[in-house]
């Protein structure tokens with residue numbers, strides 16, 4: 001079926017290669033969990049979930065029970081961690097689909113206990129989140145002891161993993177991360193002294209992994225006879241998080257290796273719909289924010305802000321046509337955008353347009369979009385609209 005010409009291409013091959021590279025970078029002491037929340041950062045859970053499993057990753061991470069159920073359908077044998085987003089009335093779905101919930105609040109314990117008991121399941125694994133400084137979710141180390149009393153022999157919840165989130169792993173000053181390790185260490189001592197022995201220490205995102213933190217995480221895990229598990233997201237999709245200038249000046253080797261090895265998984269494409277010539281004085285787009293000062297050739301493309309192309313990029317970004325940069329002129333419309341192709345010969349209807357990806361020698365990355373739109377690549381990816389089909393290549 002011919003669809004509207006605005007689509008995303010996903011290289012599952014690149015995704016699997018990235019999985020394998022990061023596993024190797026993490027080393028044998030560290031397992032990887034593939035973060036596939038938010039439809040695999042807009043890359044399609046249906047394509048990336050199975051690809052992660054194919055590349056040898058046993059764990060997938062999502063942020064809702066709904067995504068967890070979908071991941072379970074796609075990957076019957078994977079471990080699936082719901083890192084947030086278990087809500088009232090979803091306990092039974094968690095247990096029935098063998099999802100592993102991250103928990104920290106007593107109401108969550110109640111919810112899962114009720115589900116386990118009423119479904120006749122004797123024991124379910126959970127990961128307990130420790131708030132080591134981000135104040136988003138988790139138990140503070142000093143508030144841990146009274147909570148642990150609950151995890152007696154006849155309690156159906158079993159703490160399989162202890163999790164925390166490093167929230168400043170991309171900063172040069174490692175002080176915040178080191179402080180988090182200290183807080184985590186404190187929590188692990190409390191857990192151990194309660195007679196609980198979780199097997200997994202679940203810590204670290206892409207930034208931590210490519211900055212070479214895996215060995216520090218593995219070391220802490222080993223001290224408590226645990227296995228380390230890290231949770232990369234962005235790097236699996238082929239992007240190396242940007243570090244502040246001081247990190248890059250004393251760059252860890254792993255960062256350079258990651259930059260060389262990781263390959264972008266997603267390309268976002270459209271097509272030229274029509275080309276026309278305009279005379280000086282012609283207004284282009286809503287409110288005429290661009291007015292031609294000389295004769296121009298302009299191309300209309302089938303992608304707009306309803307597809308996820310940030311409206312702020314009007315008059316301040318370029319897309320690729322015939323391997324060259326074509327400036328966006330005027331405001332971006334809901335479903336359409338106009339490009340200046342005056343300097344690009346022979347542009348014609350049907351020509352491929354690159355919003356993210358490579359054409360000839362030129363590349364546009366989600367970092368480029370993010371800089372122009374004042375945001376981060378995570379948001380650029382996750383804003384690509386659902387109506388844009390994801391096609392495996």
Ligand SMILES: *Cc1c(COP(=O)(O)O)cnc(C)c1O
Pocket residue numbers: 035037083165204205206207231232233234235
């Ligand atoms: C999203 C997320 C990650 C992955 O982060 P990246 O920076 O994309 O690697 C890891 N852990 C948690 C808890 C997250 O929410």
